[in-house]
Amino acid sequence: MRNLYLSDRFFSLFGIVAVLFALGYVVPWMYTVGLVAFCVAVALAVADVVLLFGKNVKVTAERKLPKLLSLSDENKITLDISNHSPRPLRLTVIDELPEQFQLRDFELKIALHSGEERSLAYELRPLTRGEYSFGVANIFAETKIGLVQRRFHAAEPMNVPVYPSVLQMKHYELLAFNRVSSQEGLRKIRRIGHSYEFDQIKNYVLGDDYRSVNWKATGRQSRLMVNQYEDERSQQVYCLIDKSRAMKMPFNGLSLLDYAINTSLAISNIVLKKYDRAGLITFSDKIGSTIKADRKANQLNKILHALYNEKERTLEANYELLYHIARKLISGRSLILLYTNFESMYALERVLPHLRRINNFHLLVVIFFENTEIQDFVKEEAKTMEGIYTQTMAQNYLAEKSAIAHVLRQHGIQTILTRPEDLSMNTINKYLELKSRGMI
DSSP states (O other): OOOEEEEEHHHHHHHHHHHHHHHHTHHHHHHHHHHHHHHHHHHHHHHHHHHHHTTTOOOOEEOOOSSSEEEEEEEEEEEEEEOSSHHHHHEEEEEEEOOGGOSSOOOOEEOTTTTOOOEEEEEEEEOOOOEEEEOOOEEEEEEESSSSSEEEEEEEEEEEEEHHHHHHHHHHHHHHHHHTOSSSSSOOOOOOOOOOOEEEEEEETTTGGGGGGGGHHHHHTOOOOOEEOOOOOEEEEEEEOOSSSSGEEEEEEEEEHHHHHHHHHHHHHHHTTTOOOOEEEEEESSSSEEEEEEOTTTTHHHHHHHHHHHOOSSOOOOOOOHHHHHHHHHOOSSSEEEEESSHHHHHHHHHHHHHHHHHHHHHHEEEOOHHHHHHHHHHHHHHHHHHHHHHHHHHHHHHHHHHHHHHHHHTTTTEEOOGGGGGGHHHHHHHHHHHHTTTT
């Protein structure tokens, strides 16, 4: 009987019976009506229990999960539900979701005929990395009478890890290498000059650089031929991720560190596809993961697993330690993508000497974040003196962010000031731009 549940219809029906009995004290003939209604209600309830708890009544379900879930993406979960009963059933499915989602009112409803099988799909958007535990799927079945419900336990408990967004990585790879794509965002940058690696000789087409004309080949073929060059390969590209308390700030449910982690995975994939070497260093008050730049077959997998295990720390970042580890680990001139966040000019001035020293040996790109919530607040109309004062302070804050980017550029440091949601797109654009200009 532990699987027997009373439905809302049951309480409504017997509530009406109770009202009829109560009216019988005032109108005597209502008592007789209430007694008849009570007998009918009991008969229906007993019939419903008999129909629902027969040995041949069976409902099964199978949950289909991907091998891993992608952070901050909508991940599709499927439940295949089968009705093995000789009669149609209405089902209410309550899947026991991982506690990280904090969904207390999740349920799905479906009606199945006898012997019918159907798939129910829903989407989940995880906002933290780690292990997610799914419990059983509770299926509450009822007949057309609908007075009682029978619970079935289906779909075994399952664990699935949430990794940095593999879906975004594949999406940006497609955009970066789709030369005829008309989608906004990633763009091709016009090459200034040539790289040093010769690719092939081809026929001249309108728009080719006339300085690339190969006159000897033109004379032999009696038509214009040009040299074609390709990007230099095997350049080192490191993602340096600050995981101090400055990166714990959440936007749209996702911390700045997780935005940086998703972008690091996406850019590392494109770097490897461009035949460059990708590496990773994470730091805060101490050095975290270090993966030396390489382009072996398992390099992306190593970076993925390292990013999966990273956690924010509560202390300030040690940039002096970062400089020493960069000098020790990174050999040769490399492109360094530094993901961090500066909330004030004072925070920048403390670390600027170390950034300049790193930029002397490498091509440094400092990537930090706009505060989109303050930007939205500034757009609102101020109606009180306090509101005007608060908006003025917010505007000063945004102006200081722009000033920080200006100071970095004055010292010859490549800079990206971006909205968190545009981080991947802007970072990949900067990499393609620097590569096309032969700066790495």
